[in-house]
Amino acid sequence: MTAPVWEEPLGPVGKAGKGITLFLVVAVILVPLYSIVLTSFSTQAAINEAGGLVTVPTELTVEAYRQIFTNQLVTHSLLVSLAITAVGTALSMVVTVLCAYGLSRHGSLGHRGILLFLVVTMFFSGGLIPTFLVVTSLGGYGEYWTMILPSAVSVFNILVMRGFFSGTAPELIDAARMDGAGEWRILWSVVLPTSRAVTAVITLFYAVGYWNSFFNALLYLPDNGKWPLQMILYTYTLQGSSMPGGGVTGTGQYAGHQQIAQLSLQMAVVTLTLIPIVVAYPFVQRHFTKGMLTGAIKG
Amino acid sequence: MTTGGTATKPDAPPRPAPAATVTQRRWRIRLLRDRSLLLMTLPAVVLLAVFAYVPMLGLVTAFQSYDIYSGFWHSPLTGLDNFQRLLDDPIFWHALSNTLVISAVQLVLYFPVPIALALVFNEVVNARLRSFVQSVVYLPHFFSWVLVVTVFQEMLGGAGALNTMLRRHGWATWDIMTDPDAFKYLVTAQAVWKEAGWGVIVFLAALAAIDQSLYEAAAADGAGRWRRLWHITLPGMRGVIVLMLVLRLGNALTVGFEQMLVQRQAVGRDASEVLDTFAYYYGVVNNNFSYGAAAGLFKGVLSLILVLAANKLAHAFGEDGLYRK
Numbered sequence: 001m002t003a004p005v006w007e008e009p010l011g012p013v014g015k016a017g018k019g020i021t022l023f024l025v026v027a028v029i030l031v032p033l034y035s036i037v038l039t040s041f042s043t044q045a046a047i048n049e050a051g052g053l054v055t056v057p058t059e060l061t062v063e064a065y066r067q068i069f070t071n072q073l074v075t076h077s078l079l080v081s082l083a084i085t086a087v088g089t090a091l092s093m094v095v096t097v098l099c100a101y102g103l104s105r106h107g108s109l110g111h112r113g114i115l116l117f118l119v120v121t122m123f124f125s126g127g128l129i130p131t132f133l134v135v136t137s138l139g140g141y142g143e144y145w146t147m148i149l150p151s152a153v154s155v156f157n158i159l160v161m162r163g164f165f166s167g168t169a170p171e172l173i174d175a176a177r178m179d180g181a182g183e184w185r186i187l188w189s190v191v192l193p194t195s196r197a198v199t200a201v202i203t204l205f206y207a208v209g210y211w212n213s214f215f216n217a218l219l220y221l222p223d224n225g226k227w228p229l230q231m232i233l234y235t236y237t238l239q240g241s242s243m244p245g246g247g248v249t250g251t252g253q254y255a256g257h258q259q260i261a262q263l264s265l266q267m268a269v270v271t272l273t274l275i276p277i278v279v280a281y282p283f284v285q286r287h288f289t290k291g292m293l294t295g296a297i298k299g
Numbered sequence: 300m301t302t303g304g305t306a307t308k309p310d311a312p313p314r315p316a317p318a319a320t321v322t323q324r325r326w327r328i329r330l331l332r333d334r335s336l337l338l339m340t341l342p343a344v345v346l347l348a349v350f351a352y353v354p355m356l357g358l359v360t361a362f363q364s365y366d367i368y369s370g371f372w373h374s375p376l377t378g379l380d381n382f383q384r385l386l387d388d389p390i391f392w393h394a395l396s397n398t399l400v401i402s403a404v405q406l407v408l409y410f411p412v413p414i415a416l417a418l419v420f421n422e423v424v425n426a427r428l429r430s431f432v433q434s435v436v437y438l439p440h441f442f443s444w445v446l447v448v449t450v451f452q453e454m455l456g457g458a459g460a461l462n463t464m465l466r467r468h469g470w471a472t473w474d475i476m477t478d479p480d481a482f483k484y485l486v487t488a489q490a491v492w493k494e495a496g497w498g499v500i501v502f503l504a505a506l507a508a509i510d511q512s513l514y515e516a517a518a519a520d521g522a523g524r525w526r527r528l529w530h531i532t533l534p535g536m537r538g539v540i541v542l543m544l545v546l547r548l549g550n551a552l553t554v555g556f557e558q559m560l561v562q563r564q565a566v567g568r569d570a571s572e573v574l575d576t577f578a579y580y581y582g583v584v585n586n587n588f589s590y591g592a593a594a595g596l597f598k599g600v601l602s603l604i605l606v607l608a609a610n611k612l613a614h615a616f617g618e619d620g621l622y623r624k
């Protein structure tokens with residue numbers, strides 16, 4: 001992409017303004033993340049010297065990670081978060097893909113009614129208290145399924161996907177039907193393979209949602225032995241550092257290892273919550289615009 | 300959906316049918332044809348029925364004096380008592396006014412940011428630079444509120460980077476995270492950090508949809524950069540801007556529930572109490588379920604009215620809004 005010939009070149013002020021804006025925008029996001037990750041790898045001495053977060057790497061160590069990985073609470077919460085994310089995403093994708101395809105055929109029986117049934121929930125909901133009462137009366141208190149089932153369906157995602165599916169070339173579907181394929185077969189071997197972008201993006205949306213889910217754990221999982229990572233982050237890093245004298249801080253459990261700063265332990269927990277997102281991100285990122293918009297506008 | 304198995308059986312060999320049953324037969328044929336499609340929607344329908352529609356029925360608690368042992372069915376009805384109490388409760392009004400103030404601050408300080416960013420990004424000619432910048436600004440959208448608030452805590456908190464720097468120079472420190480007066484600006488800054496980049500996507504798409512030959516023609520007619528921005532770019536984005544504004548107004552009563560929740564301890568209840576946290580603390584934490592549900596219903600109905608009103612407004616401006624007229 002190059003600038004069109006008729007466009008007058010930017011003046012020096014415009015150029016500088018644009019460059020500075022872009023630089024600031026990127027720096028405001030990346031510098032905090034960089035310094036958090038760096039601090040998690042820094043020694044007590046380096047942190048003392050910096051007076052807090054480290055911005056220039058001096059002495060590096062993986063001691064913080066060695067210690068949080070020997071902590072049962074943290075390792076267990078990591079497993080809980082990974083399991084909830086894997087199981088939840090798989091379930092949500094199956095439900096979403098099926099429903100989106102089931103509603104993608106114009107003129108199919110009842111599809112308008114079902115669509116209305118779905119869309120109403122986007123505009124009005126029972127709200128927090130009735131949902132809490134329903135989930136607990138189903139025996140959800142203290143159960144892992146409360147992290148998945150109540151939020152398993154996103155109507156928005158179904159609509160985005162449905163928009164894509166109904167755009168699948170009808171001649172492909174007709175050809176498959178001529179060959180005797182039923183709806184399940186058409187979905188699996190015709191529609192899904194031509195909708196990779198939207199499938200990738202929506203999988204990421206669901207996975208991130210489960211990985212980040214915090215409030216449902218606060219509501220339904222009182223026992224810290226069942227907590228996902230976000231609850232550990234909240235309790236031991238966020239509250240631990242902002243509430244003088246209150247709450248539980250990470251230090252107690254590591255009394256025997258004074259050489260590692262509490263701050264780097266906390267930043268190691270932050271880094272753990274960051275890693276899966278940053279790792280998954282590049283694979284899906286190029287589909288964002290396509291995956292988001294085409295479907296959303298049609299839907 | 301409601302009729303059961305008999306209809307899915309293949310029909311008996313055709314015989315002349317009376318006119319009245321023809322439509323019924325066609326309906327059966329459609330059911331037979333579409334039964335797989337209907338079956339596919341079933342899991343989603345069941346999940347929504349249980350976790351979205353049953354709670355809607357559960358809103359009856361708002362008109363009861365709910366207690367756990369009696370449940371929905373046997374708790375005594377109290378009519379509008381809970382709403383009466385709500386309207387007499389100064390804390391509720393405080394939560395409502397906090398919600399509206401934070402919403403208004405976000406409308407003014409947050410809403411224009413993605414539009415401005417989209418205009419700047421659109422001027423970036425180098426494709427690699429542009430895709431790098433976009434990848435970076437989309438990233439925080441995928442962070443949890445706990446994570447975002449933690450990042451802000453490490454930057455702006457009492458022991459954070461900013462105050463460490465101030466202390467080092469012997470200057471006065473300012474713990475922004477615990478300052479109630481700064482809270483509405485703090486949460487807006489957090490919202491900008493987390494979501495403004497992601498918000499750029501829709502505006503970039505609107506910009507890409509503008510016919511490029513318009514720019515060329517305008518340039519040939521001697522229209523400079525600013526005139527083209529004013530007469531081509533902004534009118535081209537109008538539809539999307541109105542749509543986003545409608546969504547924002549419709550959501551005016553929803554201001555980052557988790558965001559408020561995780562900062563409550565630091566900044567205190569006075570500054571951070573919004574409608575959602577009010578319902579949560581009264582309902583779940585204090586076990587006053589009916590009162591919390593009443594607050595939730597109040598918010599839900601008001602929000603619905605806001606969405607519809609905002610849409611009317613969009614139609615009045617000749618735009619589609621959320622749905623067409």
